[in-house]
Amino acid sequence: MTVEELDAYIEKNALELARQNGKVKDENLQTPASIRGPLNNFVITHNPTAFGPVQERLEKLAKAGLPAEVASQGERLLSKMPKLKADQELRKLFQQRTDGKLSNDELLAARTKNLEGRTLAAEDAATFARKVIAGLKLVQNGYVKDVEMGEMVGWAVKGMYKRLDEKLPQDFKEQIDALPGTEQDKLKEFLVKVRIKFGQREDLEGYKDVDLALSQALLNLDSPYTTYIDKESLTKAEMSFQGRFTGIGIQIRRDISRDGLLVVSPIKDSPGYKAGLKAGDLITEVVTEMDASGKPQNERQVVSTKGMKTEDAVKRIVGKAGTKVKVKVLREGVEQPMEFEISRGRVEVETVLGVKRRDDDTWDFMLDPKEKIGYIRLSQFTGRSFADMKAAVKQLVDAGVKGVILDLRFDPGGLLNSAVEISDLFIDDGKIVATRPRGKEEQPIYGTHRGSYLDFPMVCLINGQSASGSEIVAACLQDHNRAVIIGERSYGKGSVQTILNFRPTESEIKLTTATFWRPNGKNLNKPSTSGSLDEDWGVRPDKDFEVKLERKETSELIERMRDHEIIIHPAKQPKAEFVDRQLEKGLEYLRSQIKTASKEPLKKAG
Numbered sequence: 001m002t003v004e005e006l007d008a009y010i011e012k013n014a015l016e017l018a019r020q021n022g023k024v025k026d027e028n029l030q031t032p033a034s035i036r037g038p039l040n041n042f043v044i045t046h047n048p049t050a051f052g053p054v055q056e057r058l059e060k061l062a063k064a065g066l067p068a069e070v071a072s073q074g075e076r077l078l079s080k081m082p083k084l085k086a087d088q089e090l091r092k093l094f095q096q097r098t099d100g101k102l103s104n105d106e107l108l109a110a111r112t113k114n115l116e117g118r119t120l121a122a123e124d125a126a127t128f129a130r131k132v133i134a135g136l137k138l139v140q141n142g143y144v145k146d147v148e149m150g151e152m153v154g155w156a157v158k159g160m161y162k163r164l165d166e167k168l169p170q171d172f173k174e175q176i177d178a179l180p181g182t183e184q185d186k187l188k189e190f191l192v193k194v195r196i197k198f199g200q201r202e203d204l205e206g207y208k209d210v211d212l213a214l215s216q217a218l219l220n221l222d223s224p225y226t227t228y229i230d231k232e233s234l235t236k237a238e239m240s241f242q243g244r245f246t247g248i249g250i251q252i253r254r255d256i257s258r259d260g261l262l263v264v265s266p267i268k269d270s271p272g273y274k275a276g277l278k279a280g281d282l283i284t285e286v287v288t289e290m291d292a293s294g295k296p297q298n299e300r301q302v303v304s305t306k307g308m309k310t311e312d313a314v315k316r317i318v319g320k321a322g323t324k325v326k327v328k329v330l331r332e333g334v335e336q337p338m339e340f341e342i343s344r345g346r347v348e349v350e351t352v353l354g355v356k357r358r359d360d361d362t363w364d365f366m367l368d369p370k371e372k373i374g375y376i377r378l379s380q381f382t383g384r385s386f387a388d389m390k391a392a393v394k395q396l397v398d399a400g401v402k403g404v405i406l407d408l409r410f411d412p413g414g415l416l417n418s419a420v421e422i423s424d425l426f427i428d429d430g431k432i433v434a435t436r437p438r439g440k441e442e443q444p445i446y447g448t449h450r451g452s453y454l455d456f457p458m459v460c461l462i463n464g465q466s467a468s469g470s471e472i473v474a475a476c477l478q479d480h481n482r483a484v485i486i487g488e489r490s491y492g493k494g495s496v497q498t499i500l501n502f503r504p505t506e507s508e509i510k511l512t513t514a515t516f517w518r519p520n521g522k523n524l525n526k527p528s529t530s531g532s533l534d535e536d537w538g539v540r541p542d543k544d545f546e547v548k549l550e551r552k553e554t555s556e557l558i559e560r561m562r563d564h565e566i567i568i569h570p571a572k573q574p575k576a577e578f579v580d581r582q583l584e585k586g587l588e589y590l591r592s593q594i595k596t597a598s599k600e601p602l603k604k605a606g
Contacts, residue, residue, distance in 0.1 A: 001045050002080065012307070015256060043080065054078060057098040064097060066104060070111065084201050090114050118199035122192070128209050129191035131504040132156060133184060135214045135228075138500055144223065144438050144512045150179035152217045153187050157194050159216020164203070172197075207231065207505040214502075214509070222527075223512040225497050231506045235318055243382025243414070247318035248272040248325065249347035251566075252283070254310055260284050261305045261313050263329070265566040268361055270347045275340045279566050280332055286316045287326035294320035319344050352388035353377040353565060361567050365392050372400050373590050375583075377407035378422070379565075381414030381469035386421040393425065393453050402597075403590035405583065406473075407461045409487060410561065413468025416496055416516075420445055423476040428452055430480060430519065433472050435496055437514040457593040458483035459586035462539060463549075467491035474539045475518035484589055486545045487582045492538035494525025545589070547582045 014032045061074050074094040082088055093110050096102045102110070136152045154176040161168040175190060182190075191213075198204060204212070207230070215228040235245050249270020255262035261283040266273035287302050305313060317325055326341045354363030355375050367375035374396040378385060396404060406426075413419070416435075423432045424447035434444040460483040462474050471490045477483035496514040515525055518539075523529065526537040541547070549557065560578050 001043070001047060003042050003044055006044060015259070016307075019257075019259070057095060060098040061094065064104060066107070070108065084203070086114060086118055086201065118201065120196055120198070120200050122196065125192045125195040126188075128195045128213075129188040131207075131210045132191055132213045132217075133188055134504055135210070135502055135509065136217060138502065138509055139218065139221075139226075139511060142498065142500070142511050142513050143221065143226065144495065144514055146438065147221065148180050149184065150182040150187060152220075153191065154179045155220040156213040156217035157191070159219060160194070160198075160209075160212050163212060163216060164198070169197070207507070210505050211507065218509070221512075223495060225493070225495055225510065226512045227510045229508040229510060234508060235314070243349040243351055243380065243384060245318065245347055245349075246321050247314075247344055247347055248275070248277075248327075248342045249345075250277055250317075252310060252313060255282055258282055258330075259306050260330075261308065261310070267347055268350055268567065271342050271345045272340075273567070275342045277327075277329070277340060277342075278331070279568060281329040281338075282331075283313070283327050283329050284337065285326075285328040286313065287328070288316060288319075290319070290323045294323045321345050348384055349382065350388075350565070351379045351382050351385045352392050353379060354392065357567065363392070365396050366399060366401070367405065368587065368591075371591055371594055372402040373587060373594075374399075374401045374404045375407065376404065377409075377561075377564075378411055378470075380411055381418035381422070383415060383418065385414070385418045386425070389422050390425060390451075397453060397456075401456055402594045403457050403459070405459045405461065405586045405590065406477075406483065407583070408466045408470040408474060409461050409463045409582070410465045410558065411467070411470040412465065413470055413472075413493065416469065416472075419469035419472040420447075423473050424448065424452065426453060426458065426477060427480045427482050428454060432476050432519065434517045434519075434521075435514040436517065442517070443514075454482075457590055459589055460485050461487045461582055461586060462490050462541070463488040463554075463582075464491055466539070467493040468495075471524050471539050472516060472518075475524060478539060478542070479519040484545055484586075485539060485541045486547060486586050486589070487541055488546065488548055489540050490538040492524065492526025494523065494528065494537070545585065547585050549581065553581070 010032045057078050058075060061071060061078065064071070066074065073090075074097075077087060077091040078094055078098075082091060090111060093102065093107055093114070097104070097107045132153070133149075136149055136156070139152065140147055140149055157172065157176060158168060161172075172194065179187065179190070195209060198209070211228065211230040215230070218226050218228050235247075247270075249267040250272040251264040251267065252261045253264055254260075263272075263277055263279055263281040263283065265279045266277050283305055285302055285304055287300065288297065289300050290296055303316060317327070319325065321344055324341055324343050326339060328337050328339050330337055352363075354365040354377070355367045356364050358364055365374050365376055367373050374393075376389065376392050376396075378389065393404070420432050427447050429447055429449045432445050432447050434442050436442050458477065460474050460477050462470065462485060466474065466487075467490065471493065474483075474485055474490060478485050494515050494517070495512045496516055497510050498513045500509045500511055502509050515528070518524055522536045524538060529535040529537050531537075556578055557580060560580075
């Protein structure tokens with residue numbers, strides 16, 4: 001048994017065993033946590049039932065008089081169950097030989113036929129090479145630093161062998177060392193040879209070979225934010241970058257105690273929200289009559305969520321807009337299961353959040369109605385964030401707001417143009433940020449006076465997880481003396497990512513194309529420095545406004561913020577009061593500013 005096999009067994013069986021054998025609730029809800037690495041094929045133990053017969057077969061194989069290469073292959077295949085179907089079939093042949101059911105000649109003939117069946121057409125290998133070179137060309141042309149094509153090809157090939165857990169042939173290793181500076185046609189020829197060597201195999205079918213090559217090549221770049229996003233991962237990526245996706249619009253997680261999928265919250269105005277799904281509903285079945293692309297299936301599929309992974313559930317629930325999916329749910333207080341038929345649609349994720357939800361689930365942004373202090377939290381920068389932010393600020397201004405708290409804590413960033421537009425909303429004209437692409441002059445981005453809200457004091461809350469777009473906004477507000485920055489030093493991500501469509505595999509490449517710099521010209525990017533505390537990177541709170549939270553406070557704040565986003569089920573009771581010291585510091589500052597302003601004498605015109 002390998003580490004990988006043990007991990008799969010634990011993942012599949014541990015929860016059920018805990019439920020069966022636990023004597024108290026805490027024991028019933030125990031969950032395993034595995035730390036996975038890229039390679040987990042190390043043997044850790046042996047199945048006592050199978051180990052004896054395997055050893056006998058290996059002893060017989062050693063005495064069979066087979067060619068050394070064939071015997072070595074047989075030893076490897078008999079020692080542990082291979083992943084590939086062709087290898088599993090070949091393993092059976094070696095078992096038949098050691099059991100006396102095949103002669104050496106019969107084994108060798110069947111083995112030859114097996115190996116011939118794995119031959120990949122030269123045209124398919126050439127297609128693979130062309131697509132890999134095309135993807136690497138996009139990277140080479142747009143990456144923030146110079147990168148050599150031959151070196152990237154070497155990274156791709158070495159990475160493929162490593163991920164497929166196969167030994168890199170010595171002749172390939174020598175050729176990879178000589179790849180830097182090689183002409184593109186020669187690089188294609190080398191990739192063709194590599195792909196032919198791997199042959200036909202199910203783990204490289206379709207676009208998987210190109211996906212693997214490009215993802216491994218990009219892993220070696222010195223920017224961790226440059227990644228290859230394959231077709232299967234696009235839905236999750238689209239939600240992260242754009243704040244939208246196609247589905248029914250619910251947040252879900254595994255419910256361990258009831259072994260089902262729990263609706264954490266419907267997303268406001270989504271198909272699931274409109275259909276009536278509520279926080280706390282337990283999805284027990286997913287029923288589909290069409291696949292994710294909208295094509296009719298051979299038969300209606302009714303799939304239980306018992307033991308289902310969250311990512312598998314997402315694949316079944318999302319799909320083409322206009323197609324339907326049914327979910328069966330159990331709801332607290334309702335005796336019979338409920339069934340919802342929902343038409344999938346475009347879902348826009350909320351990123352601009354307020355103090356509390358009104359009865360219609362829209363946000364109220366007024367934190368202190370008496371002092372007229374508003375509060376807006378931005379969870380990420382998506383395509384709709386600016387429009388929602390503008391609407392929230394207008395709502396506050398119409399209500400007579402006298403001070404605003406902008407909460408950017410735990411905001412990982414997102415779209416550059418969204419960060420620029422939101423910055424411009426709060427400052428007069430002037431520089432918002434500057435980008436520096438490779439080999440080009442600095443490109444400053446300026447704001448305009450029109451549409452800016454300047455008539456109230458501001459506080460901006462940040463912490464160590466405020467990154468990228470959050471840092472653009474916070475640095476801009478700080479450098480323009482528009483807001484007091486309160487909290488903890490930000491993350492220090494000062495690089496710009498561009499999403500490139502890669503049509504040959506219907507995927508995307510998220511590419512680091514530039515660095516960005518704050519209006520005062522100082523650096524924001526921590527990786528550009530040694531990372532010491534006295535260097536310029538990230539955004540520091542203003543003097544006397546640093547408020548560091550203890551680890552326990554941070555964990556509780558994360559939980560509160562997560563719960564805050566949920567469209568609460570009517571039966572759910574709010575938790576006990578939590579003192580957010582960073583927010584309280586912001587309120588204290590704004591109240592003092594409002595009080596000071598109220599004492600200033602009015603100036604007469606003329």
